[in-house]
Amino acid sequence: MGREKEKEKPSEEALNLLRSRLSDPNFIFRPLSDSPDSNYSKLKFIISTSVTEACNNSILLLGPRGSGKVAVLELVLSDLLLQYPEAISVIRLNGLLHSDDNCALKEIARQLCMEHQLLFSKVASFDDNSLFVIAMLRECGLAHKTIIFVLDEFDFFAQGKQRLLYSLLDAMQSVNSQAVVIGVSCRLDVDQLLEKRVRSRFSHRKLLFLSPSKEETERLMEHILSLPVDSSIPHNYAAEFNGRLKKIFSDERFKELINTYLSYNFTIGHLVRFLFQAVSYMDLDVRFLSHENFKTALSSNQRQPKLECIRDCSILELYMLVCMKRLEVKEQNSYNFYSVMTEYKSIHDSSQTSDNYAANVCLRAFEHLLQRQLISFIDNKGHNQSVEFRPVKLLISSAELHQGLKSYHQCPAILLRLMDR
Amino acid sequence: MDMEGSPQVTRRTTRSCAVSSNDVESTKPSESYKPTLNDLAFGKQPFGLEDLLSRFPCRRTQILEFLRLLGPLNSPLFPVLVYGGPSTGKTSVTLQVFRHLNRPFIYSSCVTCYSPRILFESMLNQLLFHRKDSKHSYSSVKRCERPSDFVNYLREALENVISSLKGNSGKSNSKMSGRPDGTMVYLVFDNLECVRYWDKSSTILPFLFNLYDILKMPEVGLIFISNISPDMYYLNIGYVEPIPLYFLNYTEDDLRHIFMVNQTNRKLYASFLDVVLRPFCRVTRRVDELAAALSSLFKKYCEPLSDKEVAPNEEMKRKLFSQIRPHISSALNETFQVRSQPLLGAEANKTKKTNSSKMSGILEDFDKIDFHMSTSAKYLLISAFLASRNPATLDASLFDSTGVSDSRKRKRKASEKSMDQKEMAEQELHMKGPGTFPLERLLAIFQCITSLAEDSLDEEESRELTTEGSSRGLMSDVLLQLSSLCNANFIIKGGSCPLEGSTRYRTAVSEDLALKVARSLKFPLSKYLYRR
Numbered sequence: 001m002g003r004e005k006e007k008e009k010p011s012e013e014a015l016n017l018l019r020s021r022l023s024d025p026n027f028i029f030r031p032l033s034d035s036p037d038s039n040y041s042k043l044k045f046i047i048s049t050s051v052t053e054a055c056n057n058s059i060l061l062l063g064p065r066g067s068g069k070v071a072v073l074e075l076v077l078s079d080l081l082l083q084y085p086e087a088i089s090v091i092r093l094n095g096l097l098h099s100d101d102n103c104a105l106k107e108i109a110r111q112l113c114m115e116h117q118l119l120f121s122k123v124a125s126f127d128d129n130s131l132f133v134i135a136m137l138r139e140c141g142l143a144h145k146t147i148i149f150v151l152d153e154f155d156f157f158a159q160g161k162q163r164l165l166y167s168l169l170d171a172m173q174s175v176n177s178q179a180v181v182i183g184v185s186c187r188l189d190v191d192q193l194l195e196k197r198v199r200s201r202f203s204h205r206k207l208l209f210l211s212p213s214k215e216e217t218e219r220l221m222e223h224i225l226s227l228p229v230d231s232s233i234p235h236n237y238a239a240e241f242n243g244r245l246k247k248i249f250s251d252e253r254f255k256e257l258i259n260t261y262l263s264y265n266f267t268i269g270h271l272v273r274f275l276f277q278a279v280s281y282m283d284l285d286v287r288f289l290s291h292e293n294f295k296t297a298l299s300s301n302q303r304q305p306k307l308e309c310i311r312d313c314s315i316l317e318l319y320m321l322v323c324m325k326r327l328e329v330k331e332q333n334s335y336n337f338y339s340v341m342t343e344y345k346s347i348h349d350s351s352q353t354s355d356n357y358a359a360n361v362c363l364r365a366f367e368h369l370l371q372r373q374l375i376s377f378i379d380n381k382g383h384n385q386s387v388e389f390r391p392v393k394l395l396i397s398s399a400e401l402h403q404g405l406k407s408y409h410q411c412p413a414i415l416l417r418l419m420d421r
Numbered sequence: 422m423d424m425e426g427s428p429q430v431t432r433r434t435t436r437s438c439a440v441s442s443n444d445v446e447s448t449k450p451s452e453s454y455k456p457t458l459n460d461l462a463f464g465k466q467p468f469g470l471e472d473l474l475s476r477f478p479c480r481r482t483q484i485l486e487f488l489r490l491l492g493p494l495n496s497p498l499f500p501v502l503v504y505g506g507p508s509t510g511k512t513s514v515t516l517q518v519f520r521h522l523n524r525p526f527i528y529s530s531c532v533t534c535y536s537p538r539i540l541f542e543s544m545l546n547q548l549l550f551h552r553k554d555s556k557h558s559y560s561s562v563k564r565c566e567r568p569s570d571f572v573n574y575l576r577e578a579l580e581n582v583i584s585s586l587k588g589n590s591g592k593s594n595s596k597m598s599g600r601p602d603g604t605m606v607y608l609v610f611d612n613l614e615c616v617r618y619w620d621k622s623s624t625i626l627p628f629l630f631n632l633y634d635i636l637k638m639p640e641v642g643l644i645f646i647s648n649i650s651p652d653m654y655y656l657n658i659g660y661v662e663p664i665p666l667y668f669l670n671y672t673e674d675d676l677r678h679i680f681m682v683n684q685t686n687r688k689l690y691a692s693f694l695d696v697v698l699r700p701f702c703r704v705t706r707r708v709d710e711l712a713a714a715l716s717s718l719f720k721k722y723c724e725p726l727s728d729k730e731v732a733p734n735e736e737m738k739r740k741l742f743s744q745i746r747p748h749i750s751s752a753l754n755e756t757f758q759v760r761s762q763p764l765l766g767a768e769a770n771k772t773k774k775t776n777s778s779k780m781s782g783i784l785e786d787f788d789k790i791d792f793h794m795s796t797s798a799k800y801l802l803i804s805a806f807l808a809s810r811n812p813a814t815l816d817a818s819l820f821d822s823t824g825v826s827d828s829r830k831r832k833r834k835a836s837e838k839s840m841d842q843k844e845m846a847e848q849e850l851h852m853k854g855p856g857t858f859p860l861e862r863l864l865a866i867f868q869c870i871t872s873l874a875e876d877s878l879d880e881e882e883s884r885e886l887t888t889e890g891s892s893r894g895l896m897s898d899v900l901l902q903l904s905s906l907c908n909a910n911f912i913i914k915g916g917s918c919p920l921e922g923s924t925r926y927r928t929a930v931s932e933d934l935a936l937k938v939a940r941s942l943k944f945p946l947s948k949y950l951y952r953r
Contacts, residue, residue, distance in 0.1 A: 016496050023497035023639050066661050070634075094635055096628050096658075097569040107569060153658075186659065269661050276499055277664055280489050303665065305650030312506050312670035315703040338851035358754035359931075361704060368705070372506060373649045384915045386929045389854030409672070 010237040011287040014227055015279065021224055022276045025071035026078075028268065031223055032212060033072060039207050044076045046205070050180050051080070051087055051146045056172045058181040058202050060154065062188050063209025066269020069184050070152060072209070077148070089115045089140070090148045095156025101163045105129040108149075112136050134171050141177035154183035158193040165194070169201035211266045217258075220268070222249065224275065225289070237287075244288050254291060257298055265301075274301065306396050309372050310404030315412060316357060316365045318405065319344060321374065322415050324394050325401060334378065337366055337388040353414055363388065456550040458585055461525035462601035463516065473521045477514055478682060479675035483668055487518055490664060491642070494524075494603045498642035500633045502613075504650055505668030508709045511646050512611055514668075519609075525586065525601035530611040537625050541571040544608065548578035568628045572635055582606055583640050605640045613647040613654075623656070630660040673702050680715065688732040693722050696742050697749060704753060714752060721748055798902045799938050800874065802928075803946060804866040805912050806935040809855035809928040811951040813862060819949055820869040857915040857925035860903075867899065874944070 021027050033040030043059070050057040061069040081088055091111045098104040109129040113120035116136075124132070140147055149168065151157055157165055172179045181202075183190070194202060212220065225245055227238040248254050261274055277297035282289050310318070323343040327335045341359060348356045367387065369375045378391045396404075402419055405411050470488075474481055490501055503511050519526045527547040534540035542561035546553070551562035565571050586604045616626055628635075633643050643663070647654075651665055671679065677694055684690040697718060701711055722745045723729055733741065794802070811819065906912045907926075915927040930938075939946035 012493055016493055019492055019496045019498075020639070023499065065659050096624065096631060096635070097567075097572060103567060103569050110573075273499055273661065273664065277490075280492055281486075300665065300667075303667065305652045308667065308669065309506075309650065312706070314706045316705070334852070336852060336854075339848070342848070342851070355703060357704060360756045361754055364710075364756050365705070368707075371648065373653050384913050384927065385854055386910075386913065388931075389852075391852075 009284065009287075010234050011282075011284050013233055014237075014241060015282060015284070017227070017231075017233070018225060018279045019276065022272050022279065025068070026075060028220070028224065028272055029068045029071040029075060031220065032068070032216065032268075033075060039209055040072050040076060042207060043072065044079065047076060047080060047148065047180055047182075048083070050178070051084055054144055054146075054178050056177065056179055057205075058169070058172075058183070059205040059207065060183045060185065060191060061207050061209065062185055062190065064211075064267050065186050066267035066272075067209040067211060068268055069209050073150065073182065073184065077150075087144065088146050088148060090150065092150045093152065093157075095151065095153030099156040099159060102126050104157075104164045105133060108133055130167065134175060137171055137177040137179060138175050141175065141179075144178065146178040146180060148180045148182065151181065151183045154185035155187045155190045155193060157183075158190060162195050162198050165198050166201075169198060173201060212268065217262070217271065218249065221258075221271075221275065222246075224272075225279070241288055244290075248289065248291055248294075251291065254294065257294055261298055261301070274298070277301075304400075306374070306400050307404050307407070309374055310396070310401065311408060312372070313369075313374075314365070315355060316362065317369055318408070318411070318415055319347075319355060320362065320365055320369060321394070321396070321401060322405075322418050323347065324375065324392075325398055326418060328394065328398075334391040336391050337363065340366070347414075347418065351414060353412070355412070456547075456552055458525075458550070458582070458589070459600055460550065461527065461547075461582070461606070462523055463520035463526075465520060467520055467523040470521065473517055476517060477510060478678045479671055480510055480514055480668070483666065484514060484518065487514070487666060488522075490666065491518070491522065495605055495640075497605075497639040498607075500630070500643040500645065500663035501666055502645045502647060502651055502663040503666045503668065504647045506670050506707070507648050508707045509668045509670055511668050515609060515644065515646060519607070523602045524605065524607060525582070525603070526607040526609055528609045528611065531615040532612045535615070536619065537568070537621055538566045541565040541568075541574075545571075545574055545578060548575070548582055548606075568624070572632075576636060576638070579606060579636075579638060579641055583638075605642055607642040607644060609644045609646065611646045613645045614649045617654075626654065627656055627658045627660060630654075630663065634661075670706050671708065673698060673706075676702065676706070676708070676711065679708060680712075686730055686732070689723070689726075689729070690719070692733050692738045692741070693719055696745065697722075700749060700753060714755070718745070718748065718752055721745060794938070795902070796942065797871075797899065798906060799942055800871055800944075801863075801867055801899065801902055801906060802911055802930065803935060803939055803942070803944060804863055804870055805858075805906070805926065805928040806855075806930060806932075806946075807949055808858040808863050808866055808926075811949070812856075813858070815951055816862070816866065819951075820866065855928050857927045859923055859925050863903075863926065864899065870944070874942070 029040075032038060035041075039061075043061075046057060046059060049055075061073065063069050077088075077090055081090075089112075091108055093104055093107060098107050105126060106124070106129055109124065109132050110120050112118075112133065137147065168179075168181060171177065172181070187193075188208075191199065191202070191204065191206070222245070226242045227233055229235060229238050229242075231238075262271065265271070265274070274297055277300065278293045279289070281293040281296050283293075310321075313321075320340060323340045324335065327339060327343055332339065341362060344362065347353070366375075370377075370387075370392075374396050375392045375394055378393050398419075405415055405419060474484060477484060487501075487503070491498060503515060505511055516528070527544060529540055529543045529547075531540065534543050542563070542565055545551075545563055545565060546561050549562045553559040553561065563574055565574055583604055583606060586601070586606070589600060590602075590604055610629065613629070616622055616629070619625060629645070633641075645663060651662060677698060680694060680698075681687060681690060697715060701714060705711065722741060725741070725744060731737075903912065907914060911928070911930055913927045913929045915925045928935075936946055
């Protein structure tokens with residue numbers, strides 16, 4: 001493997017570099033955080049003042065998924081840890097994992113033990129853990145060490161009785177402690193979910209993370225995808241790569257493409273994923289990114305899953321779907337497999353087609369449709385009835401069905417006629 | 422059995438205990454296999470790209486796209502969701518791609534790991550190189566039920582594995598067989614759609630999709646394989662979606678390519694496919710179902726040929742086509758089952774006997790049920806069917822003390838209005854499904870029918886001396902039979918009666934099956950069925 005690394009083509013090296021850049025949130029969000037009124041600076045100011053002035057604080061970071069809340073927070077924390085190495089310790093909780101109070105307190109105790117090299121006992125009870133946490137808060141407060149609690153998916157902590165939040169915030173207020181509670185959430189109204197007693201102890205500071213403007217996005221893309229000229233990649237290759245990239249970016253079609261993508265996926269996280277796809281489609285023989293890569297990435301994101309399902313169906317399955325559609329049109333609200341079979345037979349009686357199959361084959365096609373989730377049972381409690389008698393509903397609209405039939409290769413004409421009537 | 426060897430045992434031993442106790446002493450307990458880091462690779466010799474593409478004849482674009490998404494060695498990866506219909510090759514392509522790349526991965530399927538705890542423990546077992554064996558009573562290496570514990574253990578295990586991989590890659594010549602390449606570990610989750618039906622699916626599904634963000638380890642790649650499209654996974658909580666990779670169903674030409682692979686006589690099989698493939702593709706396009714159906718049809722197709730290696734010319738093709746044609750339409754109406762061997766042999770015998778009418782030979786098979794049931798179970802099945810189909814008020818007249826049903830009464834001419842009413846009633850019957858009945862009614866009908874059967878058997882015995890193994894008196898525990906029928910889903914336990922609270926039952930067999938069972942018992946079912 002060592003020998004192969006030396007012969008590695010510059011295009012492969014470039015590909016590796018771009019892919020690792022795109023997967024690294026620190027690299028993506030650092031340029032956005034350079035300006036003085038960015039969220040980065042505000043957050044850094046708040047936390048560093050709490051550290052230096054030895055006071056408690058709480059703040060909420062809000063914004064849609066992928067807008068960089070946790071990434072910016074990690075940037076701030078890593079910078080502060082460099083600045084004040086002994087004065088900060090960070091505890092990270094996640095609402096998906098630790099919404100249960102027992103779990104959460106155990107995790108806090110475990111992380112505190114790990115930071116301060118204490119032994120953590122797995123069988124400690126809830127009371128033991130809570131006493132321990134309060135004691136640690138007091139000790140850290142006396143030692144002028146700030147504990148920063150990062151609560152990711154904050155809306156999960158706000159479900160139920162909010163015991164954890166209350167005990168944390170209460171401890172912050174009563175005990176002589178220095179703590180900062182940072183809540184991160186995608187719900188913009190998460191502070192409305194808090195109970196009265198919790199909300200009164202929470203400072204109403206919020207930082208909103210919005211998507212960047214168009215110029216900022218373009219600058220970001222160029223920054224991410226341009227190869228550095230002074231690295232192990234050969235200089236002329238990097239220069240040519242960047243030149244071609246600039247040409248692609250200034251092309252009108254590309255601007256249109258990016259606008260289409262960003263019109264419904266407007267966060268940086270989505271953009272980064274799109275660029276990752278485009279970069280991975282780069283053809284190593286061509287050695288440079290091309291407009292085609294971006295177009296392929298866009299089309300793979302613009303899938304229409306139900307139409308693809310229809311295209312994958314066999315003709316018998318299409319018959320079943322059309323029969324169900326006709327039953328719906330006849331305003332028969334609930335139908336099951338037998339009603340569909342009666343409709344199917346009546347179609348064949350009226351217009352002698354060649355596709356008349358027996359009931360067991362039709363039942364199997366019906367079960368295939370259930371598996372692909374084009375139809376589903378109306379309720380999940382009907383397990384005391386066999387499959388043929390349970391009422392079903394269509395999960396595909398008539399417009400999609402129509403479109404699917406039109407684009408189906410060699411669709412029988414009778415199906416289209418039946419749909420039109 | 423060696424009586425002198427066994428010690429003075431005061432407690433009862435079963436026969437199997439006594440037999441095996443001697444064997445265990447003679448053999449040493451075998452060394453259990455200890456998995457190592459090399460087990461994370463596929464295990465067999467990796468092969469080149471052309472080999473990989475030739476194994477999957479019509480999957481070239483998908484394989485190349487997958488390889489491009491995985492990227493070169495040690496390159497980080499966003500989560501990928503591979504989705505497509507069943508039997509389109511998603512799992513096999515994924516596994517063979519990892520064999521080609523020779524990178525370490527762990528695989529867990531949400532069908533075999535049917536609860537979160539089993540899923541978590543199976544993944545930890547693979548990462549911590551633990552194999553369940555009898556020494557530790559088949560327990561996992563760590564007990565892990567909650568996602569929070571799982572994340573902590575997973576992070577530890579992954580860090581260990583990655584550091585040992587990094588140590589390995591420092592040494593030269595890691596193309597030695599068995600040693601995986603690179604420093605990235607890939608986690609493959611198969612059959613993700615099963616998670617939607619778990620109890621805790623509302624927390625586990627978002628957890629799995631957010632696992633990449635929670636772990637924040639760039640050396641870990643996540644790959645999800647699912648039968649349903651990503652839009653069916655929309656939940657209350659969002660997530661940045663994984664990169665989708667779609668495996669579309671094979672078209673007819675693709676299917677032709679796939680079935681031509683590994684055929685010895687290609688021209689013969691090609692002529693067979695020309696005739697057969699198109700009608701079958703109208704019914705189903707799944708490879709597994711088509712393969713089962715086409716293999717048995719191909720045997721019939723080749724029957725008249727004395728030399729199986731010959732390449733057919735036009736005339737031979739026409740002859741073969743006319744011979745196979747009646748079989749095609751009947752085969753299309755079968756749900757493609759792979760029959761057990763004895764039935765195939767019996768089928769061959771039957772078709773040899775009835776040379777004149779080959780169609781009847783096939784129809785005869787449809788009349789027989791192809792599973793075994795005891796006689797009393799068959800009677801119970803029929804009684805359940807009757808109890809569900811007939812309204813309870815008719816029981817007295819149908820099963821009166823002489824056991825003779827009087828169907829001659831209902832021969833009135835049907836008027837227009839009553840025909841319409843009949844249709845509506847039938848439709849209603851089909852919508853509602855079979856009715857429920859309490860246990861007592863089932864047993865009462867069962868009693869009546871079996872007393873009938875005993876009488877008729879007595880009559881028959883006086884004529885013939887041989888009985889085909891059916892017992893005269895049905896002396897089995899009826900309630901035991903009933904519970905085994907419930908477990909086999911022939912009878913379903915319905916809701917309970919609102920007044921009394923006792924459980925009610927419902928039949929789950931179709932009329933065809935009930936008729937087949939009745940025919941095997943020579944029971945006149947149609948006389949007892951209530952038709953409006």
